[in-house]
Amino acid sequence: MHGATMARNIRRVGIPVGKTHDRRSNDTLAAGQYAPIDVEDPYDRNGKITVLRQLRCDPLARLHTHHQIDEAQYHAGRAYQRDWEVAERGAKAIDPTKEAVDGGRIPEPMTDQQGKARMRLVAMSRELGREMRKLANAVLIDGLSIEGYAIGQGRSGARWANYYGKLFRDGLDVLAVEYGLAARK
Template sequence: MPRAKRRKPYDPARAHDRRSRDVLRNAEVATVEVDNPLALEPGEKIVALRSIRNDPLARLHSHRQIDEAQYQAGRAFQSDWEKAERGPRAVDPSRDYVDGGQRREPITEGQRKAVLRLNRAERELGADGSALVHDVLVHGMTMEQIGQRRGLHTGRWKDYFSKRFRECLDRLALLYGFATEHPVPVKSLQR
């Protein structure tokens, strides 16, 4: 007669794996460590899955092609863009005028600061760099799509856009304060 298996007693302190086991066939996911929403103590982390299908910045970060400072700078740029985008809208003359329409929302201090940071970022990156950052971070385009949009289809151009995008993220990391500039040590020339 086979022996009955002994069950281990329930241990509430043991970590739970809350990752979904049933992902879609065409899902593109990466593991990420996030704050535990069910934690009893602050600061507890769990491993979760995040979708990277329509998020080029998360894809680059999950494949370790950009570092944490570059990732956070890209997210800060996206946050500033969303804050600034919500501002006053233009009047649409094609719509019928209605009495008692709602007033326009005033520009908040947060929106004003976001626009100032975006303007500074555009000056720092230049026209080409800011267009590249805008295409990737706002429109969610890949390097291949950027090359096709500009009529440049070869792999060299894709590599160039990738390298240029990482340089722009470095500038944004400095601008947003996620990184500090490291001075290049000057080697003494001894003859």
């Protein structure tokens, strides 16, 4: 009987029933750059939890954290990134410069999802225009900062960073309209 009483006491000492679990990681890198963001709780459909997101290699998250872009622009950038990831999976072009070998993998057929993502990207490319598309791909796909893109174009300084920053935000506005996240002005 003494053992059963002890087990009951141990259960009471543990985490009380109904208490929210803190699932945030304290294991962050010293060189990391982090910011909190509220996301849907995977264990509670109606709940939200605060998590830390890494900003170091994510220029879109950095702009969002510093309130330089709004929610529609942020989600439009993420939608563009998702379409790019989906479209890139599967069939790849054959590189004629490489030596052909036996036993290579048979390319996977393109799925409907990939086809739709590629069609959306073609439509987005037309809407963005050449210069905005280059900048959007550099920042959203290649992970370049706006300042890094400006330097890559042979233009440095705050004036050019501001110019490309405005051009990028304008591109995100176009994407937000095309993805149905904002109304046309």
